[in-house]
Amino acid sequence: MNRKCGFTLLELIMTLAIAAIVITLGVPGFQEVIRNNRITAQTNELITALNLARSEAIKRGVPVTMCKTSYSVTATSPPTACNTSADWQQGWIIYADPGSNDGVIKTSEGDEILRVKEAMPTGFKLGTGGTFTNWIAYLPTGFNRGSGGLGNDTFRLCLDGNQQTGKEIIVNQAGRAWVKEGASSCP
Numbered sequence: 001m002n003r004k005c006g007f008t009l010l011e012l013i014m015t016l017a018i019a020a021i022v023i024t025l026g027v028p029g030f031q032e033v034i035r036n037n038r039i040t041a042q043t044n045e046l047i048t049a050l051n052l053a054r055s056e057a058i059k060r061g062v063p064v065t066m067c068k069t070s071y072s073v074t075a076t077s078p079p080t081a082c083n084t085s086a087d088w089q090q091g092w093i094i095y096a097d098p099g100s101n102d103g104v105i106k107t108s109e110g111d112e113i114l115r116v117k118e119a120m121p122t123g124f125k126l127g128t129g130g131t132f133t134n135w136i137a138y139l140p141t142g143f144n145r146g147s148g149g150l151g152n153d154t155f156r157l158c159l160d161g162n163q164q165t166g167k168e169i170i171v172n173q174a175g176r177a178w179v180k181e182g183a184s185s186c187p
Contacts, residue, residue: 073119091117
């Protein structure tokens with residue numbers, strides 16, 4: 001008995017049809033996982049920056065400010081000044097601010113840059129309300145104040161204008177930040 005091994009044409013077509021159906025169903029779900037991971041990563045970077053500023057203010061006993069700036073990874077050197085005309089997603093600077101605590105970096109007064117964050121990837125928008133419009137400063141007590149005065153405020157982070165997958169990073173006056181899923185609006 002001479003038996004040949006292999007697939008028939010019908011078996012091959014059925015296997016390819018099933019594979020096509022599985023891929024068609026799986027790809028959109030996988031894209032959503034990638035989108036969620038991207039927005040979570042950017043949210044974590046912002047939370048880390050806020051926690052760093054707060055802990056450095058407490059540790060150093062001087063105000064530490066986080067201000068918006070414009071910093072692209074293609075720039076030849078990191079920025080050394082805040083930029084009030086920039087948007088938060090364009091990057092930020094965290095610096096110790098023992099001098100005037102006005103959102104302006106003055107090395108002559110002993111201001112020291114602690115960290116610089118480059119712009120977020122294309123498609124991300126990060127905005128805030130009136131309290132942290134240009135900067136947020138943590139005081140040695142851990143409490144905060146912003147360019148708009150004392151109070152609570154919310155950072156809203158969206159990718160491609162999608163509110164449902166967006167996140168809100170809420171910062172209370174005591175300086176504590178937490179994340180709320182979904183954004184009430186996108187910047």
